[in-house]
Amino acid sequence: MSRISDPEYMQPTEEQDRFWILFASPTIWAIHLLACYITAAIWCAKFGETESAFTTVRIAFAVYTVVALAAIGWLGWIGYQQQRRVTDKTPHDDDTPLDRHRFLGFATLLLSGLSAIATIYVALVAVFIGSCD
Amino acid sequence: MNRVHSVLRRWSTRWLFPIVALMLGGCAGPQSALDPAGQGAEDIARIFWIMVIGATIIWITVIGLAIYALRLKPGPHHRRRSGVWIIGGGVIAPTVILTGLVIYSLAFLPQLLARPPEGSLQIKVEGLQWWWRVTYLENGEPDFELANEIHLPVGEPVEFLLSSPDVIHSFWIPALGGKVDMIPGRETRLTLMPTRTGTFRGVCAEYCGASHALMNFTVVVEEPEDYQQWLAEQRSPARQPAEELTILGRELFVSSGCGACHSVRGTDANGRIAPDLTHVGSRHKLGADVLPNDRASFERWIRHTDDVKPDVLMPEYHSLDAAELTALAAYLESLD
Numbered sequence: 001m002s003r004i005s006d007p008e009y010m011q012p013t014e015e016q017d018r019f020w021i022l023f024a025s026p027t028i029w030a031i032h033l034l035a036c037y038i039t040a041a042i043w044c045a046k047f048g049e050t051e052s053a054f055t056t057v058r059i060a061f062a063v064y065t066v067v068a069l070a071a072i073g074w075l076g077w078i079g080y081q082q083q084r085r086v087t088d089k090t091p092h093d094d095d096t097p098l099d100r101h102r103f104l105g106f107a108t109l110l111l112s113g114l115s116a117i118a119t120i121y122v123a124l125v126a127v128f129i130g131s132c133d
Numbered sequence: 134m135n136r137v138h139s140v141l142r143r144w145s146t147r148w149l150f151p152i153v154a155l156m157l158g159g160c161a162g163p164q165s166a167l168d169p170a171g172q173g174a175e176d177i178a179r180i181f182w183i184m185v186i187g188a189t190i191i192w193i194t195v196i197g198l199a200i201y202a203l204r205l206k207p208g209p210h211h212r213r214r215s216g217v218w219i220i221g222g223g224v225i226a227p228t229v230i231l232t233g234l235v236i237y238s239l240a241f242l243p244q245l246l247a248r249p250p251e252g253s254l255q256i257k258v259e260g261l262q263w264w265w266r267v268t269y270l271e272n273g274e275p276d277f278e279l280a281n282e283i284h285l286p287v288g289e290p291v292e293f294l295l296s297s298p299d300v301i302h303s304f305w306i307p308a309l310g311g312k313v314d315m316i317p318g319r320e321t322r323l324t325l326m327p328t329r330t331g332t333f334r335g336v337c338a339e340y341c342g343a344s345h346a347l348m349n350f351t352v353v354v355e356e357p358e359d360y361q362q363w364l365a366e367q368r369s370p371a372r373q374p375a376e377e378l379t380i381l382g383r384e385l386f387v388s389s390g391c392g393a394c395h396s397v398r399g400t401d402a403n404g405r406i407a408p409d410l411t412h413v414g415s416r417h418k419l420g421a422d423v424l425p426n427d428r429a430s431f432e433r434w435i436r437h438t439d440d441v442k443p444d445v446l447m448p449e450y451h452s453l454d455a456a457e458l459t460a461l462a463a464y465l466e467s468l469d
Contacts, residue, residue, distance in 0.1 A: 117228055121235055128239040133246060133322070 012085070012101045021079065021108050025072045025115035032068040032119050036061050036126075044132035058126045065123040072116045079108030164334040166307040170354065172326040173310025176241050184234065191230070198222070245311055249290035249324045256283065257294045260302030260315040262341060263348035263442060264408055264421040269364070270294075277368050278396070280408030281350045281421045286360040287330050293323045303339035306352050312338045327354040334422065343444040349422035370399025371411045371468050382464025385457055389450060397468065407447060414469035431462035 039060045047053040082105025085098065092102040161168045169175040198218075202210065255273070259266040267283055269276045285291055295304050297315040304323060305312030308331075313323040337348040355363070374380045383400070386392065392402025398411040413419075416426055420441055424430035434441055436458060438449045453461065 113224075117232075121232075124235060124239060128242050129246070130243060133248060 012097055017101055017104055019104070021075060022104060022111065025075045025108070025112040028068050028071050028075075029115040029118050029122075032064055033122050035064050036122055039064075040132075048132035054129075054131050057132075061123050061126040065119060068119050069116055072112050072119065076109050076112030076116070079105045079110075079112055081105070083109060163332060164307050164336065169308060170327060170329045170331055170333060171306075171309030172328060173245050173324075174308055175328070176245060177311060180238050180241060183237070187230065187234070195222075247324060248322070249292045249326075254286070254289060254291040255294060256291060257296075258283075258304060258315075260295070260297045260304065260337060260341070260348075262299050263337070263344040263445065265335075265348070265350045266408070267350075269367070277398075277411075278409045279367060279412065279416075281418070282353070282416045283335070283350060284353045284355060284360055284363050285325075285327050286357045287327050287354050289357070290324055290326045293325070295321045295323060300341050301339050302337045302341050302348070304335070305338040306333055306335040308333040309352065309354075314339060330354050330356060332417065344442045347421060347423050347442050349418075351417040351422055353417070366415070367412055371397045373399075374464055374467060376463075376467075378460050379464045379467045381457075382460040382462070382467075385453065385461045386464055389453070389461070394447070410465065410468060412468055414466045426466075428459070428462045428466050431465045432458050435461060 040057050043053060043057050043060075047056070083092070083102045085102055085105070092099040092106065159165060159167070166174055167178055167181070169178045255270040257268040257270055257275070259268075265281050266278065267280060268278045293304065293313075295313055295315045296319065297317050299317065301317065302315040303312050304315055306325065309327055310323070310325045313321050315321060331354055333352040333354065335350040335352050337345055339345075341348065353363075374383050386397070386402065387400075392400070392404055394404040394407035396403050396405065396409045396411065398409070402410075414426070418424060419426050419430050420434055423441060424434060435450050435453070438445055438447050450458075
């Protein structure tokens with residue numbers, strides 16, 4: 001059965017929608033910021049005197065950033081697929097379950113883009129700051 | 134048309150010119166980050182101007198496009214071309230510009246935070262409600278102490294060791310560089326490099342209580358030989374009073390219990406709660422840059438302390454009569 005002849009694909013029910021997906025990417029951005037901040041604060045307080053202390057912090061930042069960007073990218077991809085359901089034409093502001101479904105996907109995609117940029121900005125600090133001082 | 138002109142002229146005279154003049158007043162003077170006299174402040178001012186120029190270009194472009202779309206070419210626009218403008222101008226351009234600005238300003242951070250070379254001048258500054266305890270260090274050990282005034286040699290880096298025993302303050306000399314918080318229980322650091330001589334104003338940049346706005350200090354950047362002479366004067370003990378009036382003032386200083394809180398090196402007064410007064414007469418201002426340094430100000434400070442600086446810890450001395458007050462003020466003024 002093709003997707004066009006699948007009534008569930010063409011007319012999604014609202015119960016299928018996952019609202020949490022909308023704010024998942026900004027939440028990952030917030031967690032990434034907190035993780036970076038707390039790691040730098042604790043590590044520098046305990047081992048700030050040693051030369052290699054900030055190298056460890058930088059490695060931690062890099063790992064957090066890769067994980068966060070992968071998760072945000074995955075959520076963005078889900079949003080992109082969702083906003084392309086049935087048609088990729090914009091706008092999708094009709095008062096129908098399908099358009100609400102597609103709008104949710106589009107908003108998820110945009111918020112994922114914003115969160116990815118913000119996450120990179122947080123990580124950029126570790127590129128320029130080279131010590132716990 | 135004439136009416137429009139007259140309204141515009143009246144509006145400009147009444148509002149525009151005074152507001153612009155007021156704003157331009159912040160571009161110079163002893164407390165302006167836009168009139169830098171230090172390496173850090175020069176970097177910060179450069180970042181500021183680049184941001185102002187960039188923001189102006191973006192603002193003119195956006196307003197220009199709005200005028201074009203609403204006035205010059207009203208009506209429906211080409212859908213695809215409009216989409217390019219929305220994505221290009223609303224998503225891609227801000228991302229590229231902001232990324233550029235973030236990288237540009239972050240690149241300045243390492244030099245703003247860099248420690249000075251070994252052996253550089255070190256000054257310990259404590260922020261207290263509402264004054265500054267300044268201790269010059271020699272090989273890491275206290276050399277001498279003063280309050281609310283800092284002298285620096287031009288062209289030499291100086292490292293400030295900043296702390297606070299009460300609440301959070303923030304140490305900021307806008308003309309010389311950035312600001313750093315003074316946090317109870319921690320020691321923070323700030324390196325500054327004055328590039329020209331002059332007298333500047335430092336401020337507390339973190340709200341710290343009723344008299345936060347009255348917690349300022351004077352910064353004098355001078356030639357190395359003048360700085361060395363000032364150092365020698367500050368290291369010396371207080372001048373002994375020679376006149377009848379100042380001798381009486383010193384006796385009153387002792388009998389009134391001033392030495393329980395204040396120090397005057399070379400005398401028995403060795404209190405640590407309040408500012409060191411050894412050379413208070415030589416300072417530019419009194420009460421943390423609040424009053425001019427003259428006899429009348431000393432009298433006002435001693436008699437009406439809480440009026441000058443609300444909620445200050447020092448009590449007002451109403452027990453002294455007018456003649457005693459003058460003598461005490463004369464003694465303090467003579468401590469140059």
